[in-house]
Amino acid sequence: MATLFGSGIKRREDPRLITGSATYTDDVKLPGMVYAMFVRSPYAHARIKSIDVAAARKAPGVVAVYTGKDVKDRLVPVPCAWNPPGCDLKVPPHPQLAWDKVRYVGDAVAMVIAETRAQVRDAVDLVEVDYDSLPATVDPEKATQKGAAQLHDEIPNNIAFIWKVAGGDAEAAFRSADASVKERIVQQRLLPTAMEPRAAVASYNRGSGQLTLWCTSQNPHIHRFLCSVMLKLPEHRVRVIAPEVGGGFGSKIPAYPDEALVSLAAMDLGRPVKWTEDRSENYKVTIHGRDHIEYVEMCGTRDGKITGLRTRVYAGLGGYASTAGPGIPTILHGLIYSGAYTIPNILGVIHGVYTNGTPVDAYRGAGRPEAAFLVERLVDIFARKIGMDPVEVRRKNFIPRDKFPYTTVTGLTYDSGNYEGALDKALGMLDYKTFRADQVRARKQNKYLGVGVVSYVEICGLGPSAVAGAVGFGAGLYDSAIVRVYPTGVVKVYIGASPHGQGEETTFAQIVADEFGYPVENVEIIHGDTDNTPQGWGTYGSRSTAVCGSAVKVAAVKLKEKARKLAAHLLEANEADLEWKDGKFQVKGSPDKAKGFAELALMANVAWNMPAGMEPGMEASAFFDPTNFVYPFGTHVCTVDVDIDTGEVKILRYIAVDDCGPPINPMIVDGQIHGGVVQGLGEALQEIAVYDNEGQLLTGTMMDYAVPRASQMPFLELAHTVTPSPVNLGVKGCGEAGTIASAACVVNAVTDALSPLGINHIDKPLTPARVWAAIQKAKGAKP
Amino acid sequence: MKLSFSGAPEINAPLEAVWVRISDPHFVGRHGPGVESVEVIDETHFKVITGFGIGSIKLRFGIDVELTEVTPPTGMTLKARGKAPGSAVDVTAALSLEPLEGARTRLNWTAATEINGTVAGVGARLMEGTARKLTEQFWTRFADSITADAPANPPPPGVAGNPGT
Numbered sequence: 001m002a003t004l005f006g007s008g009i010k011r012r013e014d015p016r017l018i019t020g021s022a023t024y025t026d027d028v029k030l031p032g033m034v035y036a037m038f039v040r041s042p043y044a045h046a047r048i049k050s051i052d053v054a055a056a057r058k059a060p061g062v063v064a065v066y067t068g069k070d071v072k073d074r075l076v077p078v079p080c081a082w083n084p085p086g087c088d089l090k091v092p093p094h095p096q097l098a099w100d101k102v103r104y105v106g107d108a109v110a111m112v113i114a115e116t117r118a119q120v121r122d123a124v125d126l127v128e129v130d131y132d133s134l135p136a137t138v139d140p141e142k143a144t145q146k147g148a149a150q151l152h153d154e155i156p157n158n159i160a161f162i163w164k165v166a167g168g169d170a171e172a173a174f175r176s177a178d179a180s181v182k183e184r185i186v187q188q189r190l191l192p193t194a195m196e197p198r199a200a201v202a203s204y205n206r207g208s209g210q211l212t213l214w215c216t217s218q219n220p221h222i223h224r225f226l227c228s229v230m231l232k233l234p235e236h237r238v239r240v241i242a243p244e245v246g247g248g249f250g251s252k253i254p255a256y257p258d259e260a261l262v263s264l265a266a267m268d269l270g271r272p273v274k275w276t277e278d279r280s281e282n283y284k285v286t287i288h289g290r291d292h293i294e295y296v297e298m299c300g301t302r303d304g305k306i307t308g309l310r311t312r313v314y315a316g317l318g319g320y321a322s323t324a325g326p327g328i329p330t331i332l333h334g335l336i337y338s339g340a341y342t343i344p345n346i347l348g349v350i351h352g353v354y355t356n357g358t359p360v361d362a363y364r365g366a367g368r369p370e371a372a373f374l375v376e377r378l379v380d381i382f383a384r385k386i387g388m389d390p391v392e393v394r395r396k397n398f399i400p401r402d403k404f405p406y407t408t409v410t411g412l413t414y415d416s417g418n419y420e421g422a423l424d425k426a427l428g429m430l431d432y433k434t435f436r437a438d439q440v441r442a443r444k445q446n447k448y449l450g451v452g453v454v455s456y457v458e459i460c461g462l463g464p465s466a467v468a469g470a471v472g473f474g475a476g477l478y479d480s481a482i483v484r485v486y487p488t489g490v491v492k493v494y495i496g497a498s499p500h501g502q503g504e505e506t507t508f509a510q511i512v513a514d515e516f517g518y519p520v521e522n523v524e525i526i527h528g529d530t531d532n533t534p535q536g537w538g539t540y541g542s543r544s545t546a547v548c549g550s551a552v553k554v555a556a557v558k559l560k561e562k563a564r565k566l567a568a569h570l571l572e573a574n575e576a577d578l579e580w581k582d583g584k585f586q587v588k589g590s591p592d593k594a595k596g597f598a599e600l601a602l603m604a605n606v607a608w609n610m611p612a613g614m615e616p617g618m619e620a621s622a623f624f625d626p627t628n629f630v631y632p633f634g635t636h637v638c639t640v641d642v643d644i645d646t647g648e649v650k651i652l653r654y655i656a657v658d659d660c661g662p663p664i665n666p667m668i669v670d671g672q673i674h675g676g677v678v679q680g681l682g683e684a685l686q687e688i689a690v691y692d693n694e695g696q697l698l699t700g701t702m703m704d705y706a707v708p709r710a711s712q713m714p715f716l717e718l719a720h721t722v723t724p725s726p727v728n729l730g731v732k733g734c735g736e737a738g739t740i741a742s743a744a745c746v747v748n749a750v751t752d753a754l755s756p757l758g759i760n761h762i763d764k765p766l767t768p769a770r771v772w773a774a775i776q777k778a779k780g781a782k783p
Numbered sequence: 784m785k786l787s788f789s790g791a792p793e794i795n796a797p798l799e800a801v802w803v804r805i806s807d808p809h810f811v812g813r814h815g816p817g818v819e820s821v822e823v824i825d826e827t828h829f830k831v832i833t834g835f836g837i838g839s840i841k842l843r844f845g846i847d848v849e850l851t852e853v854t855p856p857t858g859m860t861l862k863a864r865g866k867a868p869g870s871a872v873d874v875t876a877a878l879s880l881e882p883l884e885g886a887r888t889r890l891n892w893t894a895a896t897e898i899n900g901t902v903a904g905v906g907a908r909l910m911e912g913t914a915r916k917l918t919e920q921f922w923t924r925f926a927d928s929i930t931a932d933a934p935a936n937p938p939p940p941g942v943a944g945n946p947g948t
Contacts (some may be wrong), residue, residue: 042871105904281907692907694784696784698903701905
């Protein structure tokens with residue numbers, strides 16, 4: 001019987017998504033429901049002098065108005081849940097509604113609730129807020145300097161933490177190196193731009209004391225936990241439901257003020273309260289990504305051996321510490337500085353800095369793209385300095401295939417890898433040598449072609465819970481599944497992960513169907529409701545398949561074992577004489593004496609004839625805690641043509657060779673790579689969230705923030721190598737890989753094209769204006 | 784976002800006549816873009832309601848104006864703070880009048896504007912152009928209007944049209 005594992009069947013969630021029959025949070029309509037909207041600060045930094053809500057209270061349809069002073073003693077401030085050890089993290093209180101000071105444009109100062117959406121929209125405009133504006137600081141490096149505006153009185157120089165990663169002796173390595181290079185790299189702020197903005201509907205039953213919160217969540221169990229803390233409610237009185245969720249990219253991990261506020265209002269009013277973000281609001285108040293200023297250095301020998309890497313990073317956190325904010329530029333960034341290489345000496349000093357911007361948290365890749373970007377940029381710049389082909393420098397420093405598991409000087413143990421294999425495959429697809437020859441010919445005709453190569457490795461499958469605890473992450477990182485088989489043999493699987501576009505309703509069903517000898521139609525995957533799914537930690541960090549998928553498998557295997565025992569009992573055979581063949585347990589050599597899984601499920605569910613000591617029913621649960629992270633890797637290669645007169649970058653070819661272990665559903669893996677690469681190309685070429693010096697977000701709409709359009713994207717040539725992880729399913733995760741590789745790949749290609757002009761680096765996004773300016777500067781600097 | 788503008792239009796009226804007009808909040812208000820009402824609170828405080836659009840957004844601002852320094856008949860400085868839903872505008876401005884030959888007057892003005900909130904985030908690309916246009920319109924209409932009020936000095940062709948930059 002053919003297995004479903006490895007089969008690119010169509011996504012089972014798509015029919016409802018593409019026919020409009022899915023239910024998103026904003027589709028939830030409850031009797032008596034009222035609507036909330038927030039009054040948000042137009043200032044990036046200001047003292048609140050007074051708030052006059054009298055006119056809003058009297059407006060038609062208004063049922064309640066709340067200010068910060070009304071709620072500050074009733075709610076626990078929005079928690080930060082990641083406190084990396086040894087860095088003296090300072091977390092200021094983050095009130096749900098600002099009451100003394102606002103710290104970014106969009107910081108909420110009041111909530112208005114009215115009978116209809118139109119009425120609440122009118123009423124928020126009637127709230128009069130008097131501010132005393134203060135100087136703002138938006139640049140994470142300048143914010144630490146003397147004279148910069150101070151966001152929080154108790155946090156001098158806006159420095160939330162200084163975190164260090166060190167291995168070997170970087171100072172000594174740089175002192176004794178043949179050659180070294182350095183660069184200043186800005187990894188711009190990005191707006192996650194999930195297709196569905198955030199939303200929340202809260203409903204409170206005064207009789208039972210039960211709060212139900214529908215919200216746009218990547219991790220409903222984390223939201224349940226944090227909402228129970230903020231609302232001071234027992235956790236079992238809080239039910240969080242993430243219905244259909246239209247993308248997250250990390251932005252739907254954190255706890256936000258709004259979810260707690262609509263819950264509080266629902267409890268006060270005894271009526272369901274709904275809030276739905278609009279796009280401009282989404283850009284202002286939903287977390288942003290990246291925002292690093294990095295001083296980076298690499299050193300090595302003249303023949304290409306990298307001996308040291310050093311960084312000093314200023315990571316903007318925004319006005320407050322978001323849920324996972326401090327963990328992103330530290331644990332998920334600095335620990336992977338070794339990349340795919342045996343770098344013996346590493347020192348990173350990361351400053352987490354409060355600025356008058358929207359809080360920064362996980363955005364696709366979360367810390368790892370920033371690390372891959374700086375490492376892969378430095379490899380190219382170093383190669384150029386010593387006059388070596390960047391591909392050869394990579395080869396020379398790769399962790400060799402036979403050295404896995406490999407422990408980096410930063411303390412990570414990579415599970416498995418074959419970096420050279422992926423590199424060879426990608427270069428073969430391009431025909432690297434021929435391209436280099438074409439490049440030389442083209443330059444004679446004043447055409448600037450370039451090739452960028454990136455060999456990335458990432459930390460995925462987050463992760464062992466003991467490690468989560470050790471690195472200060474305030475949650476577990478195991479995951480869970482309940483496999484419930486109905487009397488007719490069909491299956492529902494309740495999972496702790498919370499997919500929102502990744503296709504796990506398909507891939508997880510493939511795992512279970514294979515185990516039971518079923519067509520995939522017999523299995524449904526249920527997720528997103530904390531009242532019926534087991535404790536889990538959500539979907540992010542390319543963890544769902546590696547961790548939750550493993551839990552699904554373990555639970556299914558438990559039932560298969562039960563079914564085997566029951567089959568032996570019913571067939572009056574020895575368990576050892578049974579074999580699993582063609583989807584049935586059969587007595588070896590007697591194919592007519594066989595029981596399929598559905599029949600065994602019926603017998604277990606009716607329990608008429610059970611073996612002694614066997615419980616009735618066909619249901620099992622599993623909690624899977626991985627022993628290690630998984631480390632997917634790959635090589636991306638792209639070629640570009642840079643118009644020397646206009647600065648326009650044209651991508652000629654984009655080749656991605658990724659290794660995420662054995663793919664359960666190759667079509668879904670390719671879809672994840674496609675989306676990831678495109679998101680990275682957006683970052684490389686056109687996306688940037690711009691604050692002016694006063695902290696005004698100038699890219700407040702999709703007219704100003706340049707999300708990639710399909711017509712702008714090149715054809716993506718995908719291929720894979722398969723190096724299984726030694727942990728359970730062997731799979732490694734592929735959700736973030738594309739983004740981690742592609743931004744650096746494009747910048748490497750463009751700087752390669754412009755290397756005759758002596759251009760080593762141009763900061764993303766490589767808009768024509770920026771590339772053109774770099775060309776002019778380089779030409780002007782020439783004698 | 785911060786924007787600064789300045790200009791020095793010539794007005795075809797004597798300095799004293801210009802001063803009278805410029806000291807009259809109702810007269811000034813009549814020429815402001817989209818001004819709906821001007822309420823005089825006392826000699827140095829006014830409240831202005833005005834509505835205008837930037838790109839796709841239409842805003843209705845309530846603006847508190849305070850004359851911070853008045854030196855008749857040649858100059859004044861003022862502060863204005865405008866609030867609209869989700870947006871705020873702070874302006875500090877200085878005016879000085881300079882007599883010219885032929886009973887004409889030069890009006891030197893500077894204005895520093897800080898724009899906050901939705902109007903900055905949504906209208907950033909259009910802001911400078913729109914703010915410049917509105918400012919220029921204001922001074923053009925203001926200068927034209929004073930000139931029209933002073934028939935003793937009919938404007939030579941083309942003179943009053945210099946609104947500055």
